[in-house]
Amino acid sequence: MQSELYQGIVDSVVRGEARGSEVGKRIVLLASFIGGPRDMRRRYLDAITLVRTFGQLPQDRPDLTSRVFRAKLQDLKDQIIKKRIFGPVAAYVYVVEFQKQGLSHVHMLVILQNDYKINCVDMFDGFVSAEIPNKDSHPRLFGLVIKHMMHGPCGTLNRNNSCMIGGRCKSHYPRQFSEYYVQGLDGYPIYQRRDDSRTINVQNAELSSQWVVHYNPYLLYRYDCHINVETLVDEIKEFQDARWVSAQESMWRIYEFDLNEMSPAGKIWIERKQRKVIGRVNAASPVEGERYYLRLLLLHVRGPSSFNYLLTFNNQIYFTFKEASQSRGLLECDRRNFECLNEATTFQMPYALRRLFATILTYCEPANVQNLWDSFYKHFSEDFTRHETNDDLDVLFETLHSFDFFL
Numbered sequence: 108m109q110s111e112l113y114q115g116i117v118d119s120v121v122r123g124e125a126r127g128s129e130v131g132k133r134i135v136l137l138a139s140f141i142g143g144p145r146d147m148r149r150r151y152l153d154a155i156t157l158v159r160t161f162g163q164l165p166q167d168r169p170d171l172t173s174r175v176f177r178a179k180l181q182d183l184k185d186q187i188i189k190k191r192i193f194g195p196v197a198a199y200v201y202v203v204e205f206q207k208q209g210l211s212h213v214h215m216l217v218i219l220q221n222d223y224k225i226n227c228v229d230m231f232d233g234f235v236s237a238e239i240p241n242k243d244s245h246p247r248l249f250g251l252v253i254k255h256m257m258h259g260p261c262g263t264l265n266r267n268n269s270c271m272i273g274g275r276c277k278s279h280y281p282r283q284f285s286e287y288y289v290q291g292l293d294g295y296p297i298y299q300r301r302d303d304s305r306t307i308n309v310q311n312a313e314l315s316s317q318w319v320v321h322y323n324p325y326l327l328y329r330y331d332c333h334i335n336v337e338t339l340v341d342e343i344k345e346f347q348d349a350r351w352v353s354a355q356e357s358m359w360r361i362y363e364f365d366l367n368e369m370s371p372a373g374k375i376w377i378e379r380k381q382r383k384v385i386g387r388v389n390a391a392s393p394v395e396g397e398r399y400y401l402r403l404l405l406l407h408v409r410g411p412s413s414f415n416y417l418l419t420f421n422n423q424i425y426f427t428f429k430e431a432s433q434s435r436g437l438l439e440c441d442r443r444n445f446e447c448l449n450e451a452t453t454f455q456m457p458y459a460l461r462r463l464f465a466t467i468l469t470y471c472e473p474a475n476v477q478n479l480w481d482s483f484y485k486h487f488s489e490d491f492t493r494h495e496t497n498d499d500l501d502v503l504f505e506t507l508h509s510f511d512f513f514l
């Protein structure tokens with residue numbers, strides 16, 4: 108604010124002018140005014156440009172997606188098992204699947220206690236919906252169904268959609284309209300899907316309720332992601348089958364949150380890309396036991412589809428990831444230790460590398476310590492070589508001495 112303008116305000120106040128709009132002269136805040144509207148808008152645009160430039164997809168950020176996924180899964184279990192949103196649970200089972208490309212998802216089967224089984228038509232309607240909601244009475248639900256629960260378009264509208272096999276949609280869309288819930292012959296119910304002429308435009312196609320994937324309104328609200336809920340009936344038992352896929356939207360929110368917090372956006376983002384890698388490796392110290400071996404398997408087993416897949420080798424299922432790693436020959440100690448250290452050298456500080464080497468010495472029983480030492484000594488001692496007065500022997504002593512902290 109310039110002094111003559113300030114003087115203008117003083118003059119106004121002296122004149123008895125108290126209304127802000129009549130005082131002084133309008134000033135537009137510069138974009139350099141941190142936190143001002145122009146600054147915020149610029150940061151928003153920077154953020155969007157960065158995401159576009161780097162072209163990151165959720166699957167490029169497993170560090171983030173896995174955490175969001177886990178949080179949502181924990182909450183889903185909590186809702187179904189502890190809070191009993193479908194009724195008291197007699198048994199449940201779920202399988203988490205990691206896709207090679209795309210997002211992880213979970214298949215969950217919930218069997219309700221006898222007295223609470225879903226066995227009348229009205230109950231089905233309360234649990235599962237397969238219609239486009241009323242836009243006026245339920246605008247948010249309407250938006251969520253558009254965002255997450257519309258299948259396709261496929262079939263005659265788009266013959267190249269990924270669900271098309273042999274000219275037909277493998278998920279049987281578009282489904283038939285039905286005034287009421289009907290028990291299908293194959294055990295799969297036909298849900299109420301009334302023809303109310305509501306349509307939603309998806310990829311330039313007008314889609315009716317025939318294209319809605321079954322959802323539970325409460326869960327859709329709660330998780331804001333694709334969550335397919337179905338009831339299934341056979342002669343013996345009735346159960347709930349929920350399939351859940353975490354959404355890109357959760358990733359977007361995290362990106363934006365981080366970019367705003369770590370402003371200015373541009374340079375910091377690139378640094379964060381590097382930092383992310385450190386985070387991944389920190390999580391893979393052998394001292395962490397099963398978690399370490401799980402990561403080992405994930406690194407070496409191609410196209411894993413489930414935990415059981417990772418635990419299975421040559422048709423035998425192992426009880427621990429360590430045993431499974433052993434059966435696959437992944438624990439040939441020195442090669443593993445070498446890889447572990449080698450990977451860490453690309454982004455770990457010497458101090459962290461020494462700690463890792465100490466961990467390996469303590470827990471991994473390397474056969475050829477000398478070889479590891481020789482291979483990575485340069486990295487272990489790097490910070491001590493920076494002192495110009497240190498000769499080679501000083502560096503060696505300081506490096507060796509520093510291991511006292513860990514061993």
Ligand SMILES: [Zn+2]
Nearest residue numbers: 261270276280
């Ligand atoms: Zn389809």
